[in-house]
Amino acid sequence: MPIPKMQKVHIVAHADHKDAIIEKLHDAGLVEVETFTEILEGLHTEDVDAGDLERKLADLSYGIDFLYTFSVKPNLLESFFLPRYKIEKKHYEAVVNEFDFSIIEEMKNLDQTLSELKNEETRLKSIIEQLQPWETLTIAVRDFETERTVTEVGIISTEAVSEILKLEYVHVEIPFSTERKTWMSVTYLKDYRDELEEIFRKLDFQKVSLPGGSEGTPAETIEEAGHQIQMLQKEREKVRERCMVLAERRMHLMIVYDHYLDIKKRHDVRKDFANTEKSFILQGWIRKEDLPVLRKELSFADEVDISSYEPSDIDDVPVGIENRRAFKPFEVITRIYGLPLYKEIDPTLLLAPFFIVFFGLCLSDFLYGAALILLSVFALKKIKVGPDAVLLFKVLIMGGVVTMVLGILTGGWAGDLTLYLPEQLSFLENVRQSLTVINLLENPILMLEIALILGLVQVWAGILIRGYMNVRDGYYLDAIFDQGLWLLLLPAGTLALINKMFGVDVPAAGLMLNLSLAALVGLVLTQGRYQKASNPVVALGKKAMVGVLSIYNIFGYLGDVLSYSRILALGLATAALASAFNMVAVQASGIKILGPIIMVMFLILLHLLNIVISSLSAFVHSGRLQFVEYFTKFLEGGGRTFKPFGSHPKYIQIKEED
């Protein structure tokens, strides 16, 4: 719950130890290095040129992207969770040693060849397309001009065709025509050229030159182009096959990428150091508890000095949250919101019980919970996912357990599936009925009340935590006035209100009313206490005003609590959808012979769909209740994540040898 204490460290050492220290720090992964900021005489920073490394990384990442098209695609789940491939250290080292960058040159060539082949194919296809109307023309292009004759090809309006056909001294071919236009060739003796040019102009005969640069007939050109396209496609297939072969080594590229990424990190970190001629200093942050480890790691030489300091108020201290195993998965949810500030509190443990119960209530189905557990376990075992995704699935497994329990209590067994079971199993329906405490579909109001009570509890808890933080930091009066009074007002006021408005019997109704009035008066009197003005009358006026206006927060809290009604609505939506799906599937069983099979398939598919949709909603909305309704009571947020200098691979994870 508390945020681990951080220390600022300065490490001063002889320049000879620089590489060794960087190596140690990188392997230990304990210190976040930041730029040394104090400007002192005689200190200089090292010029670091990482151009070569950057080129290598760019090449590798080009190769990884290029090969993606030719490699086996990760499945949908993997692509959602950014697959991380576990690599054994031996294999990693072997790959890095053997890697030859010429493979990337080859890829670039293949890439270029592919696009050239593609362009050529497109060009040929467009020639074929343009020649299509001329396909039946019998005159070869080489014969368009002979010693005494000329052949013109062009397009003319169909109406004018007869004008040309009338001429006696021409040979006309019409390979293609439509209602409006005619594609024709006109062959004539050169002697008639002037005469014909005149006629062409009058009839608007648009000459065209046949594309393709071939000397044969259009049909021949088309055939030849077709041949060429086939050849190109074969060649392209060959290139693609080569790419597929290379794609098997995509993993190698990823390994080498991560290798160079590490090298680059060790390289770049030098920029943050300050140097004298013979020594250097680096500045960073470390968890207080890790300090002895650091001292031990760096004790290999005498000329290394480590000094540590408590962070000061102006320091932007990085935040590294740390939770026990059982609650660690919930850090995923904390991280969605962002980390708390260093002086605040780690909300992970505080949100976990609420989140998991809300998640379970939104699904509240025994069988869905079981399915969620099975699916998550399957995903954990079968899919290579990154460390964050592992935590997420663990949250889903815990959510699944709560969903099962709440499902039994609310009578959700894939909705009302037990109603439709064959006779031998129909006892399950009795089991379901007898275990059901609240039926959502029949008694939504009761569930709404429960949801709102849970909301009130969480809002109250949020204020309580803020109060605790104030006490911890020594602001006792703030804790009493700003939180204590509300902590009193919220439950007392609620009880008094439902007693007065709905006539519900509550214990000590009179006392509750008096308590809430007292709290209200207290708020009016105290909430303006920080208002100041030079004129005492104005100051008093301001204090009174702010005090009275603070009562307005009641509506804020009211809105917060009403927001929890979504728990009921989502639970109802899951249950109603499940019942509807059961009904649809059972209808299908009436179909002859295949009926039962179709019904079972329908049931599986539809319920799977419902599980996916409803779990997504349950997760997102339970999360929202934490962030918007709960965190706002005690967290400011926006803390800077503690990112120790070390290995942060992008694609792979090195498996430790057992």
Added chain:
Amino acid sequence: MFEISQGLIFAVLGAASAAFLGGIGSSIGVGIAGQSAAGVITEDPEKFGKLIVLQALPGTQGIYGFVGAFWVLNMTGLLGGTPLALTMDQGLEILFACLPVGVGGLLSGIYQGRVSASGCGVVAKRPEAMGNAMILSAMVETYAILGLLATILLLNGITLTP
């Protein structure tokens, strides 16, 4: 044979409009988000898994509409095959009770689609901010959920005596 009462016609109209208004809202919302997602995928096919979740978020309005419709069908006996004879008043009450989930779903679906579409842009540049994009989108959905809740509470309050 039974005669279809006039009230029942309005109840059917209510159920139908809950389903189709929510459906329209979701169709538009999922459509808008899908266009943005497709744009990101052309550049970065590996993000498909994340984007499809963002695209699916505005799809819930259609489901809420369907749940509303299902509720009406269930309470009026249309599912069991022997519909109740509803009075005109009851029919109209059911129709009006369906409006929150229908109209709320229609509008919130469209706007949630827009937020999801912007979320696709967020994921394109910072895939680790996926959670934030989802929560922003879910903020809009709140009002569809409240619409569903209002509809169900209203329907629950209507007494049908056969």
